[in-house]
Amino acid sequence: MKITIQRLNDDVHMKATNEDGVSLEMDGSDDIGGNNSGFRPMQMLLAAAGGCSTIDIIGILKKKRQNPEDIKIEVTGERIKKGTYTEFSEIHLHYIFKGDLDPKQVEKAIDLSLGKYCSVTKTLEKTATISSSFEIVE
Incomplete structure (x- = not known):
């Protein structure tokens, strides 16, 4: 099993992609520099x-x-x-x-x-x- 995570901005917004090419987005809360643009x-x-x-x-x-x-x-x-x-x-x-x-x-x-x-x-x-x-x- 392998997941690749790519940072999407200058903060903590990221995209995780699995071996099948399916992806989801992750982000942090405002208090840690995130924009709430994905799942924590x-x-x-x-x-x-x-x-x-x-x-x-x-x-x-x-x-x-x-x-x-x-x-x-x-x-x-x-x-x-x-x-x-x-x-x-x-x-x-x-x-x-x-x-x-x-x-x-x-x-x-x-x-x-x-x-x-x-x-x-x-x-x-x-x-x-x-x-x-x-x-x-x-």
Whole structure:
């Protein structure tokens, strides 16, 4: 796996590109010289946790013949100061499913993802408590 990061301006606005040519932009807050023109790196960690777990959950639900019409994930994180940096101490993923789904199957899929399959949350749980909740909207 390789990511290339290119600075886009005289400040901290950057573009990260993967080996497939797909890119995203990163930037910092005003107080560190950024322009808020992209995701902040810590926001990317939360997005990665939500994206990784959702990929797992969709695959698990499809195998169980549960086909959500749509999924939205709200990911929140609490950070604590550790010397010169901050790290996540708590991360919560709230999944909002749309469709005719069995709540027990949805709960099991979330538990399997967060407890066994999602590489991002498994990495982040070394410093943060990972929690989840869900709702199904018909």
